[in-house]
Amino acid sequence: MNTNIRWQTSEFLPTPLRYGAAVVVGLLALSIIAFAIFQPIKVLPRIGLAPGLGLIDQDGRVLSNETLRGHIVLYNFTYSRCASPCPQTMGVMRAVQEQLNGPFDNKGFRIRLLTISLDPAHDTPQVLKEFALRSGADRPRWWFVTGDESQLKYAVGGGFNVYYAADAKGGITVDPVFVLVDGWGIVRAEYRTASPAIDRILRDISLVIDEAKNSEGAARYAYEAAHLFLCYPK
Amino acid sequence: MKRIFLFIISLAAGLGLTAALTFAATQWLRPPALHGLVMQPQQPAYNFTLMSHYGQTVSLSDFRGKWVMIYFGYIACPDVCPATLAELNKALLSLGKQSERVQVVMITVDPERDTKEQLAGFMPHFNKSFIGLTGTSEQIKEAATYYGIYFAKHQEDTALGYLVDHTATVMLIDPDGYLRVVYSFGTVAKDFADDLKYLMAR
Structure with missing residues (x-):
């Protein structure tokens, strides 16, 4: 009172x-x-689960999404005999590889490039090896894989949403798509063009790295809040 | 003068209180951080159609209105699968009556050996409400791929025959059929239960 x-x-x-x-x-x-x-913190949306993969690499070994857990991976989809628009998309992969091997600051994170061939009948591991050499791939950084028809259909067609189909001339029509997957196996970005900006891909990789670096303790709440407020880059 | 001085003091106290409140909020009042990877924005989960151990065709969409936890495993699995199913059972037990709103399903990654009869004998060991699902190897391959699950036979001379290497994540689907959380192997019952309680209360 x-x-x-x-x-x-x-x-x-x-x-x-x-x-x-x-x-x-x-x-x-x-x-x-x-x-x-x-939006002081920018994040990439968690677009969806990346598909389960059990593919064969250019050394004939199995490469699965479990092998890739903990790696940030940029995927593209093509085949060794592809004439167009593949040289252009492989050029993008090469340019990203150059930046990753050069000035890009990976902050201790492992970043991989993965080219999935949609022509398993022709693209044996030996052919993939030559294809990799021709594409200027640097082995530990950039891998070439393929798998059986149904696995590719589910993983690439269904999982990654990439349209591809056999054409009349015995080749394969494939939509140019690049997909960025984080170390948890979540799709974080898709570039549905033959010529995405290299800078944008590198920026997106940096965003995934920063989020992974801040995935523990108090910083995690700030990053989850960024997801909640849809703080996506322009 | 005195008033200005007091105002500055109270402003400082206000700022201090703000900091303290924010800290308290992050410590106690914050929504509990979920124990898996939260999907944001949420995406509809792949709608599989498989055979249940009761002999009925079951789709994910049949479970609308329930929280669904999906796990990929197999009966002859020596350690990882029984451990995960046991944790899920413990989580459901600790939810009490609320567990009626949760459906656990295991999709086999070994459809050759795990028939619906085999699953009918296996699933109730863990919990009477658990449902085991099987199908043709193509159906299983399709469902597994869409849920980010890798699996492959692994020849080994054990009494159980071959083993199947597989991704051991648990997926939480909400009552509207959206994939909400992905749990890595090793998530314990209390973490599953805390997340379910939190999500079901909203």
Whole structure:
């Protein structure tokens, strides 16, 4: 009761305290609004699960999505005899490889490029090896794989949503698509063009790295909040 | 002068209180961090159609209205699968009555040996409500691929015959059929239960 009277009649307590309370509430609201507007942390959306894979690489060994767990992987889809638009898409892969081997700061994360051939009948491991050599692939960085028809249909056609079909001339029509998958096996970006900007791919890889680096402790909440507020890059 | 001084003090106290409240909020009031990888934005999960151990054709869409936990395993699995199924059972037990809103399904990655009869004998060991699903190897391959599951036979001279190497994640699907959380192998019952309680309360 006494405190109540003091509260109402005191000369200095009410006004400053009221200001104080307003400041507290205001700052809390402002900080949330500011986070949503200025989006200090950018993340890539978690688009979906990358498909399960059990493919054969250019050495004839099995390469599965479990082998790739913990690696950030950029996928593309083609075949060794492809004339168009594959030289262009392979050029993109080569340019990304060059940047990754050169100035790009990987912050200790393992980044791989993976070319999946859609022509298993022709693209034996030996053919893939030559294809890799011709494409300027640097072995530990850039892998070439293929698999049986049904596995490719489910994984590439269904899982990665890439349209491909045999054409009349005995070749394969394939939509140019690049897919970026994070170390947890989640699709984080898709580039549905034959000539995506290299800078954009590298920026996206950096965003995935930064999120993985901050996936523990207090920083994780900030990153999950960024997902919640859809803080996606332009 | 005195008023300005007091205002500055209260402002400082306000700022301090803000910091303390924010800290408290992140510590106690924050929504519990889910224990798996949260899909954001949410995506519809692949709608499989397989054979249940009751002998009925079952699709994911048949479970609308329930939280579905999907695991890929097989009966002859020596360690990983029984451990995961046991954790899921423990999680359901700790949910009590709420567990009626959760359906655990195991999709076999060994359809040659895991017939519906075999699964009917196996699944109730863990929990009477668990459902085992099987199908043709093409159906299984398709479902597994879409859920990010790799599996391959692994020849080994054991009393159980061959083994099957497989991805051991658990997928949580919401009552609308959207994939919400992916759990890695080793997630314990309490973590599953905490997440389910939190998600079901919303």
